[in-house]
Amino acid sequence: MRRHPDYAVDILGDSEWLEMARQIATTHHEKWDGSGYPRGLKGEDIPPLRQDSGLGRHIRQD
Numbered sequence: 001m002r003r004h005p006d007y008a009v010d011i012l013g014d015s016e017w018l019e020m021a022r023q024i025a026t027t028h029h030e031k032w033d034g035s036g037y038p039r040g041l042k043g044e045d046i047p048p049l050r051q052d053s054g055l056g057r058h059i060r061q062d
Contacts, residue, residue: 002037005029023047 008025012018026038027047034042 002029005038020049023049 005026005028009022012022012025027041030036030039030041030046032043032046034040
């Protein structure tokens with residue numbers, strides 16, 4: 001299960017116009033405190049695009 005971000009990146013390939021999609025696929029489970037996966041990125045190491053998209057999950061918890 002924790003490897004699915006890597007599989008998504010493989011499927012997306014290396015096309016330049018899919019860079020944003022690859023970034024989202026790679027980092028959509030990373031968490032600000034570093035407890036996410038697959039790379040355990042923390043804080044500012046998480047791309048800004050991903051930092052914004054994860055906000056809603058923490059604001060609304062129903």
